[in-house]
Amino acid sequence: MLPILTGAEDAFDSGQVSVLLCDARGDSIRATYHLNTLLSRRVDGIIVVGSSTDPRPTLGRDLPVPVVYAYAPSDHPADHSLTPDNVAGGRLAVEHVISFGRRRIAHITGNPDYAAARDRAKGFQEGLAAAGLDAVAEPMFGTWSEGWGRDATAILLERYPDIDGFVCGSDQIARGALETLRDFDRSVPEDVSVIGYDNWEVLTTNSRPELTSIDCRLQELGRRSAQRIFEAIDGEPLSGGTEYLAPRVVMRGSTVISR
Numbered sequence: 001m002l003p004i005l006t007g008a009e010d011a012f013d014s015g016q017v018s019v020l021l022c023d024a025r026g027d028s029i030r031a032t033y034h035l036n037t038l039l040s041r042r043v044d045g046i047i048v049v050g051s052s053t054d055p056r057p058t059l060g061r062d063l064p065v066p067v068v069y070a071y072a073p074s075d076h077p078a079d080h081s082l083t084p085d086n087v088a089g090g091r092l093a094v095e096h097v098i099s100f101g102r103r104r105i106a107h108i109t110g111n112p113d114y115a116a117a118r119d120r121a122k123g124f125q126e127g128l129a130a131a132g133l134d135a136v137a138e139p140m141f142g143t144w145s146e147g148w149g150r151d152a153t154a155i156l157l158e159r160y161p162d163i164d165g166f167v168c169g170s171d172q173i174a175r176g177a178l179e180t181l182r183d184f185d186r187s188v189p190e191d192v193s194v195i196g197y198d199n200w201e202v203l204t205t206n207s208r209p210e211l212t213s214i215d216c217r218l219q220e221l222g223r224r225s226a227q228r229i230f231e232a233i234d235g236e237p238l239s240g241g242t243e244y245l246a247p248r249v250v251m252r253g254s255t256v257i258s259r
Helices: 001-014 028-040 086-099 117-132 144-161 171-183 218-233
Strands: 046-049 065-068 080-082 105-109 163-170 194-195 212-215 240-246 249-250
Touching: 001 046, 001 105, 001 218, 046 218, 065 218, 080 163, 080 218, 086 105, 086 117, 086 212, 086 249, 105 117, 105 144, 105 171, 144 171, 144 249, 163 171, 171 194, 218 240
Parallel strands: 046 065, 065 080, 080 240, 105 163, 163 194, 194 212
Antiparallel strands: 212 249
16 A cells, blocks of 8 residues: 555655554554554544555544545445545556447456455446446456466356457556456457456566556545645544545556557
């Protein structure tokens, strides 16, 4: 979640505010210790950053400082949370692929236990329905890995050789899809369009071809979280509920033919 922390720190730096970083590593006891330590140091506000977009337990409603939940929303409706809009991201991904004339499109994604996988698949299906199209197959859920991307792509191509678009739930999965498409002598993007998710540049820019991806704008998420803390410090009450940050497409060679 480094981009979120970077965005928040940039915003705090502009306000000449110092930042203390604590890592609970998913441990509730460690989290309680860090919270008590921060409060003893009389911090002005707290941003709680989660490791997934699944709701997380609230820190409570009786804290003496404003609290904002970033990435993983709080499970308490009165808390203020900011998280990526993964449903919108799934729609945006399939709309992008459709814009290049693709009509036989499949979706390969990660573990359905995660809200991100379910939400991205929901957006994919909504985007297809809005275009009057049906998916080649039901979304294929598996692991967030290149290996799963390779295997799922091979299964789909063997069953549906006329597939011309792959919307993948992560950049790792998309890289696996690209490898299998090369093995099947399918040219990307001339024959098939492929789009990933997360815009993890170490993966997207080192793919062959470079990978188009959905960017969750995590740095902006961190910046806005810091802004909400500033507003609360200035006396504006934090509203309850979740703000959803719209994603964007970063176009590269897996969907756009180089001229």
